[in-house]
Amino acid sequence: MKSFLTVLASFAVFFALGIAGVAFGASLAGCSAAPPPAAQVARATAHAAVDIAKDAWVTVYDVAEQEKADGKEKIVPAMADDMILAHDLIIDAATAVDTNWSTEAGCTLLQATQLIAKSATLSSKLSVGGQAVVKDAADMAQNLLGGANCPGAGDAGKEAGK
Amino acid sequence: MISAAVLIPLLLEILKATPELVQDVENLVAAFKGKGSASGQLAPEVIADLAAGYAAFKAAKK
Numbered sequence: 001m002k003s004f005l006t007v008l009a010s011f012a013v014f015f016a017l018g019i020a021g022v023a024f025g026a027s028l029a030g031c032s033a034a035p036p037p038a039a040q041v042a043r044a045t046a047h048a049a050v051d052i053a054k055d056a057w058v059t060v061y062d063v064a065e066q067e068k069a070d071g072k073e074k075i076v077p078a079m080a081d082d083m084i085l086a087h088d089l090i091i092d093a094a095t096a097v098d099t100n101w102s103t104e105a106g107c108t109l110l111q112a113t114q115l116i117a118k119s120a121t122l123s124s125k126l127s128v129g130g131q132a133v134v135k136d137a138a139d140m141a142q143n144l145l146g147g148a149n150c151p152g153a154g155d156a157g158k159e160a161g162k
Numbered sequence: 163m164i165s166a167a168v169l170i171p172l173l174l175e176i177l178k179a180t181p182e183l184v185q186d187v188e189n190l191v192a193a194f195k196g197k198g199s200a201s202g203q204l205a206p207e208v209i210a211d212l213a214a215g216y217a218a219f220k221a222a223k224k
Contacts, residue, residue, distance in 0.1 A: 047204055054208050061215035076222040083219045087212050094205040 046101045046109075049140045050093045053109055056116045056137035057086055059130045063123045070125075079119040086115035106141065107150035113138040 035041075061083065067075045089112035096105030113134075120126050120134045 050204060050208065054211055057212060058215060061218065065218070076218060080219040080223045084216065084223070087216050087219070090212065091205060091208055094208040097204045 043097060043101060045144060046093075046097045046105070049109060049137075049144045050090060050097055052133065052140055053090050053093070053113050053116070053137045056113065056120075056134045057083065057090060059133050060116055060120050060123070060126070063126045063130060064119075067123055067125055075122055078122055082115040082119045086112040086119070089115070103145065103148045103150075106145045106148065110138070110141040110145060110150055113141045 036044075060079070064076050064079055064083075089108045093105050093109040093112065096102065096108070117134050117138055120131070126134070
């Protein structure tokens, strides 16, 4: 009898674990579905690129605030023109993600990341991790363009300095 | 060999907890999927995240 109960209990344990496993597997079923359409992939990629550009912007702003707190008060005004323009460009790119992504939007994002990178050079306190975020943002924006040319690419600093 | 006296109470506990366990797993998976969801608007989120810094840079220009 004792042995029977043990076998019965073991069976029930496996049964209970099986229910949980099936539920988990069913929940993950979407992972094995067909790949999403190209338009959705493009949107997701653009979304990620805008997101990391935003992170880079915030990273540079944070380090500027740290420098300001340490007495280097001119750094925020020195970055202001480029960072304000980069801010506007990132929002334009984010809006394009929400509406209709295009090569032009990719160029907008690339220009924003170039402005952020330029501002970052004014700080000596940007951590290695922060530098990586800034570089990754620029690399991702560049990669998003897939080799397409942007009018005035690389002139972001000149534009911002006006 | 584990005795029935140990295994049966354990089993009963597992069976009682199973609906909650399944629900927890489903919630976890739903949360995971939602994290990278392509639904929702990005621009408002970006504007909100950049707002504090933008105000600071704008103020620095005055």
